Amino acid sequence: MEKLGKLYEGKAKKLYATNDPDVLWVEYMNQATAGNGAKKAQIQGKGELNNRITTLIFKLLAKRGIPSHFIKQISDNEQLVRKMTMFPLEIIMRNVAAGSFSKRYGVKEGSALKQPILEFCYKSDELGDPFINDDDLLALGLATREQLEVISAKTREINRALIDIFKSIDVNLIDFKIEMGVTSDGTILLADEITPDTCRLWNATADGSIEHLDKDLFRRDLGNIIPAYEDICSRLEDLAKSK
Ligand code: C5P
Numbered sequence: 001m002e003k004l005g006k007l008y009e010g011k012a013k014k015l016y017a018t019n020d021p022d023v024l025w026v027e028y029m030n031q032a033t034a035g036n037g038a039k040k041a042q043i044q045g046k047g048e049l050n051n052r053i054t055t056l057i058f059k060l061l062a063k064r065g066i067p068s069h070f071i072k073q074i075s076d077n078e079q080l081v082r083k084m085t086m087f088p089l090e091i092i093m094r095n096v097a098a099g100s101f102s103k104r105y106g107v108k109e110g111s112a113l114k115q116p117i118l119e120f121c122y123k124s125d126e127l128g129d130p131f132i133n134d135d136d137l138l139a140l141g142l143a144t145r146e147q148l149e150v151i152s153a154k155t156r157e158i159n160r161a162l163i164d165i166f167k168s169i170d171v172n173l174i175d176f177k178i179e180m181g182v183t184s185d186g187t188i189l190l191a192d193e194i195t196p197d198t199c200r201l202w203n204a205t206a207d208g209s210i211e212h213l214d215k216d217l218f219r220r221d222l223g224n225i226i227p228a229y230e231d232i233c234s235r236l237e238d239l240a241k242s243k
Pocket residue numbers: 090092098099100101129175176177197198199200215
């Protein structure tokens with residue numbers, strides 16, 4: 001496989017074309033950002049850890065019958081993925097109140113929810129990824145009604161699988177963000193990444209106290225993310241070996 005020109009540079013990854021029109025080359029960077037890029041840092045080792053973690057999770061999901069764009073890991077910080085037309089949506093699933101949900105509704109972080117919540121944000125750096133409801137996104141033509149139904153059902157299925165995967169490594173999945181796209185044959189697939197950058201992962205502590213093993217450590221200046229990401233990575237590696 002040959003790496004060709006850069007197609008896109010995001011906040012944490014770079015995407016390159018390859019000599020296969022259906023395959024993209026992804027490079028995970030060490031850059032960490034928060035607040036839509038307002039806070040920025042280079043954190044040695046983050047790119048490699050996220051590449052390893054997302055590879056492990058995509059493989060664990062595939063074993064449970066949930067496919068994704070992932071093809072294979074090709075180096076410490078690179079992987080090959082299927083090229084897709086992405087929905088300009090951040091698909092957010094919440095199991096426990098935290099983050100912007102807690103702020104919006106004045107609910108204490110860690111509060112139980114009566115049911116999981118599926119939310120969408122419109123992916124737009126200029127607009128700051130605003131919250132968008134189903135009617136808004138249908139009216140704007142960001143997805144069709146049929147596609148929205150598939151996206152919602154798949155996201156709930158991914159949530160159930162991820163809750164189970166993280167539970168088996170003593171981690172509570174509080175919430176997460178994923179992205180989806182459509183392949184050239186019209187199949188809707190999970191894409192982007194699933195890492196501690198995109199999930200809230202709380203260690204299952206004996207006393208129920210909150211111990212962040214995710215990017216909130218960086219967002220909120222609570223400490224170094226690397227030991228937390230290494231912890232998640234090694235627990236997932238042990239789980240993958242045991243399966
Ligand atoms: O900030 P908020 O509470 O809305 O975040 C919900 C979830 O989505 C968190 O797990 C967060 O890591 C993730 N997220 C993300 N990228 C964004 C916004 C949120 O990965 N741009």
